Amino acid sequence: MRLTLVFPGFAAVALAMPAPLPQEIDVGMVLAAPEPITYDPVVGATAQVVSYDFTSMLAQATAPATSVATDAAATATAIEKRGAACTSLAAGASGAPAYSPDTPAAFASNSDFASVAINAPVPTGYSNTFTNANASNSAYGYLGFTTLSTFDTAKCAAKCDAIRGCLSFNLYFERDPSVDPGSGASGCENPASVTYIKCVFWGGYVSNANANNYGQYRNKFQVLIAGSNGYTNNTLAAPAGYSDAIYYGTRAIDAPLDAQGFNTFITSKIFSGPFDARLCAAACDAQTQYAIDHPSADGTPAKKCQFFNTYILNLNDNKHPQGQYCTLYTEAWPTKYATSTGSTTSRLV
Ligand SMILES: *[C@@H]1O[C@H](CO)[C@@H](O)[C@H](O)[C@H]1NC(C)=O
Ligand SMILES: *[C@@H]1O[C@H](CO)[C@@H](O)[C@H](O)[C@H]1NC(C)=O
Numbered sequence: 001m002r003l004t005l006v007f008p009g010f011a012a013v014a015l016a017m018p019a020p021l022p023q024e025i026d027v028g029m030v031l032a033a034p035e036p037i038t039y040d041p042v043v044g045a046t047a048q049v050v051s052y053d054f055t056s057m058l059a060q061a062t063a064p065a066t067s068v069a070t071d072a073a074a075t076a077t078a079i080e081k082r083g084a085a086c087t088s089l090a091a092g093a094s095g096a097p098a099y100s101p102d103t104p105a106a107f108a109s110n111s112d113f114a115s116v117a118i119n120a121p122v123p124t125g126y127s128n129t130f131t132n133a134n135a136s137n138s139a140y141g142y143l144g145f146t147t148l149s150t151f152d153t154a155k156c157a158a159k160c161d162a163i164r165g166c167l168s169f170n171l172y173f174e175r176d177p178s179v180d181p182g183s184g185a186s187g188c189e190n191p192a193s194v195t196y197i198k199c200v201f202w203g204g205y206v207s208n209a210n211a212n213n214y215g216q217y218r219n220k221f222q223v224l225i226a227g228s229n230g231y232t233n234n235t236l237a238a239p240a241g242y243s244d245a246i247y248y249g250t251r252a253i254d255a256p257l258d259a260q261g262f263n264t265f266i267t268s269k270i271f272s273g274p275f276d277a278r279l280c281a282a283a284c285d286a287q288t289q290y291a292i293d294h295p296s297a298d299g300t301p302a303k304k305c306q307f308f309n310t311y312i313l314n315l316n317d318n319k320h321p322q323g324q325y326c327t328l329y330t331e332a333w334p335t336k337y338a339t340s341t342g343s344t345t346s347r348l349v
Helices: 028-032 056-063 104-108 111-119 153-161 275-292
Strands: 004-011 047-052 076-079 128-131 142-148 167-179 194-200 211-213 217-219 219-234 265-271 308-317 321-329 337-342
Touching: 028 265, 028 321, 056 265, 056 275, 104 219, 111 128, 111 167, 111 219, 142 153, 153 167, 153 194, 153 219, 211 219, 265 275, 275 308, 275 321
Parallel strands: 004 308
Antiparallel strands: 047 076, 047 142, 128 219, 142 194, 167 194, 167 219, 217 219, 265 321, 308 321
């Protein structure tokens, strides 16, 4: 039986590293890989759809035997972009608590936002990763957002479930302008506010550490965030032919040589789209086929892929995810070998 070992955690590596041993993180490959797409929710929109081309990502994942950097093809469509200065924008959420006076300070200190966020039920199948932050996430693998009329965690979860690659979501209140503030002396530099309830989808992990978008100014109007909660799906679907995922947190497999003295590490890959164990599985399967089709001349056993370990890799800090990293092995290794936390100069986040 083959095992899938998955940890969508955050291992960080620093840049200054000695030449890596084969099994160590291949920093050269990581740096050569395309930068992950880092869309954030579009300012002034009430919804945004991001679609990745999973078919082409899977096709690229199957290039065998070499370290392959895969570019994720994505398209993003924003709905209801900002209009001309002083034109009205979408109405706020009918189920958002009111606050007064209509100032940034009153929004930030409104205890009703906090109380709704703190008391929101955790949707079935999800874990709550943080509660009641005053910032939204800039996480890995942006997958768009929608606005809701109430702070409905179950509804946001159901929408996430319907999006391929959606691993986590962020639900929060946002103070937004009721009309477009325009720029300069527009005549409506600091209009009355509305409150949106935004449900944002991510193909990576959301945490307090990457909840670091505190809003911004639009002309003299201050956009703010309150009651921001994060949730992550507890289930990672096992790809066809693989057993269930085992979660390692922020540690990666560091396998010893096998009983015959062979190195069981085959290769590593990095992908830049939403976290998806199926990409590693496709690479693992393609590697096995390649090994069967290309037997070694000296009779050493074919390097058939039996096992992989995958995680989101960060360089230097928790704010620069480089992509989904996969390491492929000829043998399944038990949890006690999940000991690698990056390089000696790295830190965990
Ligand atoms: C979580 O992810 C799994 C696997 O991708 C998916 O089948 C499921 O619908 C998601 N949601 C829940 C609540 O498990
Ligand atoms: C967010 O909360 C932190 C900690 O409570 C606080 O220091 C910070 O000023 C707040 N930021 C905004 C924009 O309200």
